[in-house]
Amino acid sequence: MSNIREIAERAGVSIATVSRYLNGSGYVSEKTKIKIQKEIEKAGYTPNALARAIFTKNSRTIALMIPNITNPFFNQMVTAIEDYANKIGYSLFLYNTGDSREKEKECLEVIKSYRVSGIIASRSQCKEEYSEINIPVVSFENHISSSIATVSSDNYNGGKMAFDHLYDRGCRNMLHIKGPRNFEATELRCKGFVDAANKKGIKVDIVEFETDFQVQILEEYLKRIENIKKYDGIFVFNDIAAAVVMKHLKGIGISIPHQVQLIGFDDSFIGELLYPSLTTIRQPIKEIGTLLIELLIKQINREKVEIKDYLLETKLIKRESTL
Numbered sequence: 001m002s003n004i005r006e007i008a009e010r011a012g013v014s015i016a017t018v019s020r021y022l023n024g025s026g027y028v029s030e031k032t033k034i035k036i037q038k039e040i041e042k043a044g045y046t047p048n049a050l051a052r053a054i055f056t057k058n059s060r061t062i063a064l065m066i067p068n069i070t071n072p073f074f075n076q077m078v079t080a081i082e083d084y085a086n087k088i089g090y091s092l093f094l095y096n097t098g099d100s101r102e103k104e105k106e107c108l109e110v111i112k113s114y115r116v117s118g119i120i121a122s123r124s125q126c127k128e129e130y131s132e133i134n135i136p137v138v139s140f141e142n143h144i145s146s147s148i149a150t151v152s153s154d155n156y157n158g159g160k161m162a163f164d165h166l167y168d169r170g171c172r173n174m175l176h177i178k179g180p181r182n183f184e185a186t187e188l189r190c191k192g193f194v195d196a197a198n199k200k201g202i203k204v205d206i207v208e209f210e211t212d213f214q215v216q217i218l219e220e221y222l223k224r225i226e227n228i229k230k231y232d233g234i235f236v237f238n239d240i241a242a243a244v245v246m247k248h249l250k251g252i253g254i255s256i257p258h259q260v261q262l263i264g265f266d267d268s269f270i271g272e273l274l275y276p277s278l279t280t281i282r283q284p285i286k287e288i289g290t291l292l293i294e295l296l297i298k299q300i301n302r303e304k305v306e307i308k309d310y311l312l313e314t315k316l317i318k319r320e321s322t323l
């Protein structure tokens with residue numbers, strides 16, 4: 001098996017030129033590209049997929065960035081995207097950004113050197129960093145720029161539905177546990193909930209969590225909520241956080257749904273496994289994943305894609321945690 005040095009010698013170019021060619025960074029003349037490629041093929045140099053990718057300009061790989069690998073919602077979203085990708089002969093590189101701008105920036109640096117065909121970003125914390133990316137990008141939830149399409153559920157309406165349901169079930173003293181400020185989706189859920197409450201002339205309390213899901217941190221926040229017992233209805237910004245709230249409430253002897261009714265958001269698989277099972281607002285996870293990858297593949301294939309907000313319907317799923 002030849003190495004990069006031998007390829008360079010046989011092609012009569014420097015190692016740096018071969019490496020520029022393989023990484024797709026910097027200038028290499030067309031004539032030199034062909035020479036290098038011929039030597040790569042003759043020598044059976046290992047990164048064949050990569051070499052092929054350079055020639056076809058499509059590595060058939062997608063970088064999928066998710067913010068929180070421990071959240072079941074994102075497990076399900078990744079599965080939907082991967083199933084679709086595999087069916088059409090694409091593979092995924094998965095990155096877990098932890099909702100950290102720094103980590104996302106590092107992921108983007110790595111992605112740039114991998115010659116992936118496109119990127120699916122989710123709940124991105126970066127903006128201008130994407131202006132240097134010259135491959136198609138689609139975004140889940142957070143907006144990145146006016147040249148990148150964004151897919152999300154109808155979070156505003158979902159928030160309204162959560163209020164209306166608790167109200168219909170008799171709750172008049174409600175708390176909303178809202179997500180971090182840098183999550184566009186949960187800001188909208190909160191707005192929908194509050195607007196629906198105002199319409200009915202009801203004042204709701206709001207506390208903000210600074211994380212999506214880290215049990216210890218969430219439990220700490222919960223301990224700080226003064227007199228949680230006084231509420232008869234609680235809307236939590238997502239299912240995984242709602243599971244922690246449920247555990248806390250049960251731990252301090254509050255019965256759900258008889259003393260407090262609880263509603264989450266997502267309809268991820270944990271909702272059904274909880275006891276009592278969790279009423280929630282459904283995000284169409286499979287459709288979200290499918291739409292994200294469909295939009296991306298169209299752009300990779302240079303088909304026309306409208307750059308806009310793609311909004312998918314949310315739906316109330318009634319279970320045991322509300323009456």
Ligand code: XLF
Pocket residue numbers: 071073074123141179183185186212237238239240265266
């Ligand atoms: O970003 C929001 C908050 O958490 C996302 O849709 C989720 O609901 C997933 O659990």
